[in-house]
Amino acid sequence: MKDIDKIIWPTRRRFFSTWHDYFRETLSTSGLRIEMSEGLWENYPDIHGVLPFNVIWKSGKKQRIWYDISDFVKHYYEIVMGRNDLYFKIQLHKKDQHYQRIYPIGQITCKLNFPQELPSFRAIRQKQDFIYDVIGIFRDTDHGKRRKAVEIVKSERWKSLVGMAWFRNRVPISKEFVHKKLIYEEHLKLQCRSKICLDFPGVGGDWTWRSVETLGMGCFCLRAKSDQVLFENHNKCWGEVNPDLSDLAEKIDYYLNNEAEREQIAKNGLQYYDNHLSPEAQARYFLRILSENR
Secondary structure, three states, rough: OOOOEEEEEEEOOOOOHHHHHHHHHHOOOOOOEEEOHHHHHOOOOOOEEEEEEEEEEOOOOEEEEEEOOOOOOOHHHHHHHHOOOOEEEEEOOOOOOOHHHOOOOOOOOOOHHHHHHHHHHHHHHHHOOOOEEEEEEEOOOOHHHHHHHHHHHHHOOOOOOEEEEEEEEEEOHHHHHOOOOHHHHHHHHHHEEEEEEEEOOOOOOOOOOOOHHHHHHHHOOEEOOOOOOOOOOOOOOOEEEOOOOOOOHHHHHHHHHOHHHHHHHHHHHHHHHHHHHOOHHHHHHHHHHHOOOO
């Protein structure tokens, strides 16, 4: 980091997202000087979901970074990559033909202030004052996997809080699957008081960002198996079910009946967040990759 003079970051003129501010603030709080510029977009009028920014080294060298936060498998690697560029992507998959040349980077959280509020959420979770066996309140962005998860859980005997909250411009779903939208902080607190927190995709591919928050609070996360390229040491940091949810009921029963194993996995997930997904960890990772590719 001492060899970096500054980072030139794009303005929000063309792009507005929590992701934009989150990673910029992450780098800024790590001690890097950030300057804003509108010129970074000029040569890429049709690029969406990818942030271009420049790292200026004290030696005078300029390096272009592509931060791909698009939540689908598609990316712009072939279109934008220059000789000295580096490409980082969330939700990178092994089936991607370029995955060995793209650096995976962790997802973020829904709100910028989540890292600051983590101690209070973790304190709630540590009390283990559970009121639900299973929780899963999803945005109504998928009528397949998420609806199936809700249907399975509702049909069982567990004490659960599951449903799909209406999301703009989506096809209406049957009333028995609908749940009122929860305030963000309220949802997180209820996760902390639930033994199993469900995490299933609903936008595109395997994408969902709720796992980052679930792991960061120290909750037990149950998600579908994926071919996503992840950071190392993620073994036994969450529970997994088959992509078609065929063993969802079986796995929920198993983890409810094996408390010690469930709690150990939750602790592993918490450590995984601290080591790889927290803002500080993502900044360390990014700077390491920069140093290795100067």
